[in-house]
Amino acid sequence: MAGADLRLPVLGAAAWAGGLLAALAVEDALAAGVCAAVGTAAAGGLTLSLGGARRLGVVAVAVVLAAVALVGVLRDQRVAQSPVATLADRRAAVTVTGTVASDPHVVHGPFGTTVMVRLTVRRVETRGSAIGLRAPVLVLGDDGWRRLPLGATVQVDGRLGPARHPDEAAVLTPRRPARVVRAPGVWWRGAAAVRASIRGAVAHRPVEQRSLVPALVDGDDADVPDALAQDFRTTGLTHLLAVSGTNLTLLVGFLVVLARWCGVRGRWLYVVGGLGIAGFVLLARTEPSVVRAAAMGAVGLLAMGANGRQRALRGLGAAVLGLMLVDPSLAASAGFALSVLATAGILLLGPPWRDALARWLPRWVAEAIAVPTAAQLACTPIVAAISGQVSLAAVGANLLAEPAVGPATVLGLAAGLLGLVWGPAGSLVGTLASWCVAWIVLVAHRGAALPAAAVGWGTGAGALVVLTLATVAIGVLGPRLVRHRALGAGCCLVLVVGAFVRLPTPGWPPAGWVLVVCDVGQGDALVLRTGPGSAVVVDAGPDPAPVRRCLDGLGIRTVPLLVLTHFHADHVDGIAGVLAGRRVEAVETTRLADPPFGVEEVDRAAAGAGLGVSRAAYGSTRQIGDVTLQVLWPLPDSPTTGPGDGSTANEASVVLLAVTHGLRLLLTGDIEPEGQVVLARQLTGLQVDVLKIPHHGSRYQDESWLLSLDPDVAIASVGADNDYGHPARETLEPLARGGAQVYRTDRDGTVAVTAHAGRPRVVTR
Template sequence: MDRPDLRMLALAGAAWAGAGLGRWVGWWALVAVVAGLAVVAVVRRRVAAATSRTVAGVLLVLAAAGTVTVLRLDQVDRGPVGVLAADGAVVQVVGTVRSDPRTVSARYGDLVVTRLELRRVTGRGSSYATAAPVVVIGDADWLDVPLGARVGATGRLGPADDDDLAAVLSARGPPEVLAAPDVWWRGAAAVRASIRSSVAHRPADQRALVPALVDGDDAGLDEALSDDFRTTGLTHLLAVSGTNLTLVVGFLLVLARWAGLRGRALLGVGALGIVGFVLLARTEPSVLRAAVMGSVALLAMGADGRRRGARALGVAVVVLLLVQPSLAVQPGFALSVLATAGIVLLAPGWRDALARWLPRWVAEAIAVPAAAQLACTPVVAGLSGQVSLVAVAANLAAAPAVGPATVLGLCGGLVGLVLPFAGRVLGTLAGWCVAWIVAVATRGAALPTAALDWGTGVLALAVLTVVVVAIALVGPFLLRRPVTGVGCCLLLVLVVTVRPPSPGWPPSGWVLVACDVGQGDALVLNAGPGSAVVVDSGPDPVAVDRCLDRLGVDEVPLVVLTHFHADHVDGLSGVLDGRRVGAVETTVLLDPPGGVREVAAAAGSAGLVPRPAPYGETRQVGDVTLQALWPPPGSPTDGPGDGSTANEASVVLLAEVHGVRILLTGDVEPEGQAALAQVLPGLTVDVLKVPHHGSRYQDEPWLLSLRARVALVSVGADNDYGHPADSTLDPLVDAGTRVLRTDEDGDLAVVVDDGDLGTVAAGG
């Protein structure tokens, strides 16, 4: 069996280390490397020439990567754009649009974000020629600016967090288009539009997924479906990756072979295919990275692939880090390199072991995704806090449909330029293939133990890395025999399909749980065995879904959404997923519009129509007694459109479960709190959900007058809002209230034990 050439991989590691040292240590790292080179020169005669050359090469690459990194950072900091950004200067710029404008939700409305390659910047009385990338944050006028256009704009520069960027430009007013895009950009835009048009008649998931598979265009993809893809390890299908390029260029090479092309002509077709793919998927850093890694994968699939693939991977990493040193700290780059390394280094051994008792094509189909997934596991866990247990099986199940869906989607776009009806036919076929991939993702994510929660601390990731290395080494020995190979598979199936018990959770006698959903609210009232009333759903469908799963909630007779901010409603699809939901109630103020649309779409998919929570009406929902205390009748139903008045319109609920009085306050502001104090003087409760995540803006006398024995703060760790404020929590603590926070203790449960009120924290 061909052995990989590890020397180039050693150089790749040196480049990575050099980029890191240059970023965090600076010139001192380079001085140390020069000293190392001097030591090598002295001892060279005492070691083998080959070893000496390798060590010298490692040190030279490390020095080169470190030098380039330091110079790049210095260029960004001291260049004209960086200096103007540090001063917060108002400037006029001319640049070329380098990414498709996209809409993002912000606290006070939607914004449009795009990238510009600046060619000229004028500010502080001077004008400079430059070549600096910046991110533009503008309004809706920027949505219509085509990729590749040269534009002029005015705005204020500010520092950027990403080292790939020289600054952030907060644009003022619409851009001025100075020159239309070049013909190749217009052609790529036409193909992308044709791909979308070819599947426009298909269901929403297929309309979004076919373009995502072909060119990474995932606009309109449902967040809940994205979470299912993440849980099942299929996220790489939603973004531009080496897989996309391999499929597209591989298809072109097959066509070229059928046409009789060989040798250099075949290489030319491959090169043109790579260039065309980059134009189609956009020349952003992630696309260029994917193109390089996909090219390495194509090379590794040929003769002597393991040796050539390892060399190509090493060269690719070194070149990419010298050209773009900031890749050293980008998770996407690490995942691409690790996945490719797994395929090149691990997959052949696993394939050969499985091929002892399986057909070779089956062995290869299992080994490739398993090796790639295993190599990426520590980084994925560090990013998501999860280890997917169904990723390999999901990728195997989806694999037969990925290639046809990608190729048919591309053909649908190309043919649709000339024959729109034929393009729609091909788009329909691509949509059918995608429907299978969607089924794999949704069914896989619904399995009881589809993903294992894992810590993101140093110790947890170190332990996981050791486990991964052990599996990589032991894997071929276990897989070479049918008994141990099948036994491992059966064990994994058992772990995935049988939900393990959670010791001590949910705690006996629980009446209320505040789910740890990050910076947001999701409260669960115990309505009976397997049943609960849910108040708000947090910002993350996966987080609230898992919280309800841990509580064993299968039926939700009522969901109340206190207001339409994203941190209270974006997780609604997670509540609806796989559960019987009776009704969805909301506040009367239909603002911000984005949240209103999100709720209507999610509820509509479950056959529900949201309705306002009835003011003042006392209702019994299972074991829960509910009464809406706010907003009062006659409150506004229309807002300014930016959500700035939504907090004050929060639904405030008084609930009682097994004799425990609970006040759920949403994000109601001090004015509303003062009004409630006047309307309901003498109101006291056992449990208070502190308004607005413990914000400092509170009516302190009202909070203290409630005389709550327990106060729960639902808040995200290290949030940017300063929540919760000591000025809010300290008076409650001084008054004898026990205050608990989800950012410190995880899920929080209020329990009743023989009439006594207690609390249990999932985090200990």
């Protein structure tokens, strides 16, 4: 980077720091004040020690940082002190008029489905008075909100509540359906028609292909199967499922090339590019993530011209500076960090890696390897902080998938545009686009199935600092190694072998293990060993990644039985992680098919794996390898349908008694005290060696029944810093006083139980 003009990148970094300072001020004003004071003192000292242009540069950096921080604080204050926020504090009943500002986001919770939509409120009426204003509000609505088009002006009656995020003035809970006052403008209707046409052009293709084409073109990933999304996360391809600068660079770059073919030259090309960017933003929605992607994509377009690297670096700095001044809250967004770091990595790290590899590889091959390597290195610490894992297959997967991304994206857009004119032509081009994404799907599935596609990594400050230092060292020193043919080939071989061969974990799993309670956060995922590489899995946790890592670490390749105790998200949403890369032979669930979204999730995932779903039969006993399994609950006359909100699902949890290697283990799901009383009455004198404490150690327990079980080991599967108060002290302390060794996954991590002379021993990880 000798001779590079880094003035704008430095100002962009200062603006980013100012945005982070503003975000810190919202959370902790004292800490923000201390940081600002230290920074001001340091800047002042540095200014006095320098002279001339350098002193001016330090002043510029300080001014930019302070300006962005001030804008961020004022913006947050304006939102927090708006009349809507004041009404929200009083939980006022209001009638609001506003514009739908985001696509609906469906959230499945324990008590039903909620549709979240952002509304830009223009008018609020309450108790006979009306206020005109502009304030962002989050609506927590029902399924009807899914059908409201973006850009429509609506009027809705509801009750305001305090905001959950600094970007929101309030949360609105509607009391009745919204009324559309004005339809979206022509531009929004046109964008919606193109999006619908893209989906229609590939509707005849297999589900993974027809869901991935819209995701590539405009970020419409609503229909992407969970199993495919998990494989994309494992292989570092997640950026393809979201609106990114790559989308814009491909589409607008193609538009500029097309304009050149048509004879457009000079400044008119900039006009074409600008119109293309505006059209992309309309197509992909004007949400902050799209605006961010548009800015990063514009930087990518700058890199295509003469002196592209220098222009792109300056453009990156200017883009960050502009985005921070417009919306300082982006500074704390993981998506923003990934976009900026990936772009910066390609611009700063990519050329040295390319030039080093080009000493012994064809230049196009060196370029193909260097770009994903640089982007992945730059993003690795952020990805690890989010997912708790480092992908070893990411570089290879991106290298293999990249040739198909451009054609799939361009053909997908072309299919949508042609479909508006003539449907068959759109379907034909859509088929070509789907063939391209079929290759990407294959890469994701095969890459995720590698033995060591990803390795777990801590998300604590120490672990992330170590990882950051390691990635910086690799990024800077790597080119010196790979410039030599032997060392370069050796490094590539190590990377390939690292993905194909799982590194041994000394002492894990412990010899003779019979039960493992996986640390999957706020949820349950238990593994009963039935033989070498085989286990019964009870529940799948709230997310596919943790349960998949747990099962992979235990070497489980065959699951003769997957039991899902009930249909709440914290027990079933990780099902894709159990099914991926394993032979699952049967799936059993509770009798109560509630909540509906959980039932649909399980049925869809099982059908995708070619499996049916059956109900666990009360009183049935079977031998599966080393484990004897008996179903104790629910009773055969219990309900099979519920109210549809999941409120009775806990009580219908499947309760299992497992006997293996002389140990008796009771796995209780989330059964409630009422059910525990019935079990105590029916199973008088039951005692066990290991107890999975019901409902994550909730305080709602039948204490006398838990103590009567007289367990040697009691385990609460629970997530750190959860909002439910799990596990409760009044549940754990009586068990401990009764002689049980009490473990909890939020503090002890994954808990393994081993059998020694008919007694349980515990090893934690």
